[in-house]
Amino acid sequence: MNLHEYQARDLLKVAGIPMFDGDVASTPTEAEAIARRVGGTVVVKAQVHVGGRGKAGGVKLARNPAEASECASQILGMTIKGLVVNKVLVVPAAEIATESYVGLILDRATQRPVFMVSDAGGVDIEEVAAKTPEKITKLAVDPRYGLQPHQALTLALALYRDWAHVKAATRIMHQLYTVFMSNGASLAEINPLVTTPDGKVLALDAKIIIDDNELDRRPDLAVLRDESGEEPSEVQARRANLTFIKLDGDVGCVVNGAGLAMATMDLVKYYGGEPANFLDIGGSSNPEKVVNALKIITADPNVKVILFNIFGGITRTDDVANGIVAATKQFKVEVPIVIRLTGTNEAEAFKILESVGMAAMNDMDAAVSKAVALAKEAA
């Protein structure tokens, strides 16, 4: 789960990390009030879960409260990469001496949280990594022991020479580690970590991603999810415990398992079609999930055909068949459905579908080709 910048800032603040003043606003009036309180020139920044906000006009400089209100009214309600902006962050446009990058990431290779710091901050860290990897210092933390004092110091020494800066940054490393661990993050990033002309070290911008698997046991984190900034069909899917990503094609896909779902999309493309979505109904599916999946897919007007590709393991194919039958009883599906089912309880599944006059297939390539052909016919 991606947190908004203002939410990430709040978690950093709770951990004691020094930050510029500032707050989040939902209306131009609120933005104006924050700008007045903060004083001086401020930056008004769109809070949406996409990159490239600046280029899209979602980040603006305002020299006074009136301008802040003006900027906010321009940004609030605008659409960036398909997402509507509902909140803006208003922070001082700071005088900055240096900019560094500090990130903490759950790393697959070392199987540990790994710090990455660079004194080339403020820019896109992916670019630094690609062009000048020697400017990035990496350090894996053993979570059994936690971040050691000498490790935090080593990271701080990679960024600063001045001992006051080093001391401040050392403390921030410990605090960021605490934020990461105590919130079940998979990423916690300060970019940039800045020094000011008067010698302070402050976090200017923050990004935190929470491991979705933590949310069940961490209701305090789950409530941070801001669904207003997301694609509504994806929100609807998540609420139904489905993993759904909307795409631009016309073949709606309902698949169990992320790998098979991706392979299904690949095969749709292979046979000349375009997938309308990624949709994984997951394991242990029950009929209800299938009904919800069909509701979400049929709501997309681009969809010309619906392709089920279910290989039963922990998922029972009879559950899926029952779901398809239940859905078609609840609402009329206007587009053709191509069903491929095989695996656990497959015989029962075929019987269930046959009993309502629906046909099912056994072969993935045949089903995908047929779905692509039907989509082309309908186009």
Place this chain on the structure above:
Amino acid sequence: MNLHEYQARDLLKVAGIPMFDGDVASTPTEAEAIARRVGGTVVVKAQVHVGGRGKAGGVKLARNPAEASECASQILGMTIKGLVVNKVLVVPAAEIATESYVGLILDRATQRPVFMVSDAGGVDIEEVAAKTPEKITKLAVDPRYGLQPHQALTLALALYRDWAHVKAATRIMHQLYTVFMSNGASLAEINPLVTTPDGKVLALDAKIIIDDNELDRRPDLAVLRDESGEEPSEVQARRANLTFIKLDGDVGCVVNGAGLAMATMDLVKYYGGEPANFLDIGGSSNPEKVVNALKIITADPNVKVILFNIFGGITRTDDVANGIVAATKQFKVEVPIVIRLTGTNEAEAFKILESVGMAAMNDMDAAVSKAVALAKEAA
């Protein structure tokens, strides 16, 4: 640092461990009020840091509030093994179905916190360990990982068969582990952990010892020290950063280092004398410490001679010499002082003592023999 039973009970309560109602009283009136609130028969227990309270008359049963007041007035102010009772704990005299022992100890051999549980509880666990060691289940916890759920369950299964009891005890194991770790304990003990006829599992009596080395960084724990129940000279010594234990002999000992201090006492005995105390001035001693040591020892009327045995390493013998000189200037020492000094800055030390007309020796056996002889002369 030993905690009183009532302090240990408080820490357990904070951790959520279920306990019988009850409270601590400093006056008979308070004890009466607690007994009234608790209802029924109560036990009134002296709060002093020694074993054998029951045998000494420090634990009494009271059938009603009036009797509780009566018992409290008998116990408060009494002396048990030289310690005056200032507080009593008033708790319900519970109906008990079974009694178990649950202890968590910092173990030298495994270098870990080790649980010991036994369904032979309520009695002296040392006796169980000596006579029926097979009745004790031991389990070392790796503090890097914490107490594992299956470990807590295994401990609970060693005590109970009934699943409701097992579940309750499993939770208590986790809670006791939290108490131990979060308070820097070297021992945390529930004895007995009881079941009641109505199926509850409750901690009846608790004992906690805090690692003294934690107190510097844990002022919240340091304030729990109740000096009223301790030997006043030992309190005075601790405040002066000295380790002091009062004994019954007449040779007052001032030594640096616990090992050498014990060896000095051993040698006093070897030469036919009796040490009046154990006193370790520790490393990095400054003259002030020596002055305080002399104050404490000279306050003991039994002391017939004072024996310094200082082997300088991290302790500088000139500091000690300066301390002796300073003390003799501050107050008159009525008994003879035998001084043995050797090691770091020994030449300076001898000069300092000579400058005020005091003699020092180099040899431990000679010094101890001389001190013993002087004590015998004075007796």
Place this chain on the structure above:
Amino acid sequence: MSIWIGKDTRLVVQGLTGREGSFHARQMIEYGTNIVAGVTPGKGGQQFDNTVPVFHTVADAVAQAGANCSVIYVPPAMAAGAIQEAADAGIPLVICITEGVPVLDMTVVMPYLQERGVRLIGPNCPGAITPGEAKVGIIPGSICAPGPVGLVSRSGTLTYEVVNHLTRAGLGQSTCVGIGGDPIVGTNFIDVLAAFNDDPKTEAIVMIGEIGGTAEQEAAEFIKANVKKPVVGFVAGQTAPKGRRMGHAGAIISGSSGTAEEKFAAFEAAGMGIMRRPIDVIELLKAKLK
């Protein structure tokens, strides 16, 4: 046995009496897997289906039923504890089916297992099957057949898809291992590839990867340097939109973007057969198996 599981496997099912545990335990028993015990705290002393003894703890299952392998079906929040319990009980091979285990839990589980020399497969994996001998997990036994092909996969159902093609084409399997697609898994491609390489019953290997991370690239390097048997590979996610499934962070650490094309290129560099579709496995393997 071919690798890791087989006729000598004496399985304990952690979470046996739960919905998933009991359903799949019955499927495993039906397949012929020797399930010697179940573990559900609070149900010790019961019998499952009147045949399998249930214990409170894995230690009891080892001591009283001689279990030497564990499969885990407990809820995600309890999975780490269940894995560590199995390791403490002396089980050398633990297979965790549970999906949704918090990744930070796994950062602690892994050193716990390494200290005890325990192999974990998963979490969030379909388990493993040695056709004709034993299945541990949820791979449908009906789609498998004994034979010379070793299969290793990060996916669940995609594994079934490929196994199904193999079996229909008369290409049986020595062992199929689903290692799971979570960021931290106990057993990686290289572990399985090394085992297949040393297994006399395995003559060719199929590897099923996904986009994200660099496990496939590392596996390809291992194959190039060490594996003497033919290997064919697939990567799911060729058409996945960029930046939606992969955080950019892992990519920075590894210096890789983790795309399917990058992985296929690594496969080619390692001399592997390239599957553009799952079904391609048949022709590729038939060509390699003389």
Place this chain on the structure above:
Amino acid sequence: MSIWIGKDTRLVVQGLTGREGSFHARQMIEYGTNIVAGVTPGKGGQQFDNTVPVFHTVADAVAQAGANCSVIYVPPAMAAGAIQEAADAGIPLVICITEGVPVLDMTVVMPYLQERGVRLIGPNCPGAITPGEAKVGIIPGSICAPGPVGLVSRSGTLTYEVVNHLTRAGLGQSTCVGIGGDPIVGTNFIDVLAAFNDDPKTEAIVMIGEIGGTAEQEAAEFIKANVKKPVVGFVAGQTAPKGRRMGHAGAIISGSSGTAEEKFAAFEAAGMGIMRRPIDVIELLKAKLK
């Protein structure tokens, strides 16, 4: 060198610029110990006494000054971190003089060191000295002399007392090691006894114990089974009042009361020479060293 420290020791002093660190560093330098670096975060780049370079981190001291041994004089709350820093920097031998280190800290330090194969002596110990070669810690060099006697002790000043007797009697020392008296120490009697047993320069061994715990009894068993050289032993605390210095808890775990008499009995059973007084070491050793 005799054991562990000697002419090849290249020492870094952690906490060099503090009161204790600087005092004892000067004493060590005067004795001839090769101190190559100091570490005090915030003072990197300075020089101590115009001769010893100071670094922010131990890693720098290793990389830039080639340190291969560390001695620690930092405050107790920072000692665990300092030990772990030295271990991470690749220092194989760490000697922690600091007194008052919380015991729970040590329960975590020990596995940290074991994973890295690092030896710790202490905490709360006087360190070690190989007379005529190097002293690391606070044992006064003036009381030592080179020779054939290996000494190991749980005490600080009591060690000096015994060493002093040895030197005055013409019995020099190969190495003297103070292991410290805290409940958890990095190096125990057995580690040192084994090293002395293998050291050609050591011909006889003196072991100084204290009441409490069972380390002396275990050492006696080890001596009986493994040590071929004569060993004499002392236990301080013969007259200590019971129950004041030892918690009863440790005693329950070990099944021992940890008294001096019990330890002396173990010494006797192991065929060791028994020192009733520190000075007894002279006659006992003279008899054993032909």
